[in-house]
Amino acid sequence: MTGDPLIGGLVPMIFVSDVDRSAAFYRSLGFEIGNHVPPGAERKEWAWLYSPAAGDWKRGPNLMLTRAETPAPGKPEGVLFYLYAPDLPSLRARLIEAGLGPGEITYPDYLPNGEMCLQDPDGYTLMIAQSADDTP
Secondary structure (H helix, E strand, C coil), X not given: CCCCCCCCCCCCEEEECCHHHHHHHHHCCCCEEEEEECCCCCCCCEEEEECHHHCCHHHCCEEEEEECCCCCCCCCCCCEEEEEECCHHHHHHHHXXXXXXXXXXXXXXXXXXXXXXXXXXXXXXXXXXXXXXXCC
C-alpha cells in the first residue's frame, strides 16, 4: 500500500467504575484530562486522557475512560497495557510514595532494562518498562 495511512491513530477506551478516580490514578503516571463529558459536571461519564510530556497529543499516549453501566469487573481479562518510562526506578519510587503499590522491578531476558507491574483501580494490568533506544 502506498499513499496516506488508512488509520491515523489508536486510542484504547476502557470501562471503569469511577472516571474521576481512574483519571486521578492515571494522573500519577503523567496523564491529564484533555476532554470530558458532560462538560462542567461534577461526575464525569467519559474522559480522554493524554500525556503532555509526550509533546504533541497526537503522538500519544492517549487513553479514554468511560463509566461502566454496571460495576467494572474486578480484574478485566484480555487487556494488558504496556507503558514505557524514561526512568523506571524513579517512577516506581513516586508510585510507592503515592501509595499505589507497584510491583518489584524485574529483569527478564526479553527486557534486560527492567519492567514492573501495576494495577489500576478497576483491575487493569499495566506493565511499565524502562524505555530504551528501540522502544517508545
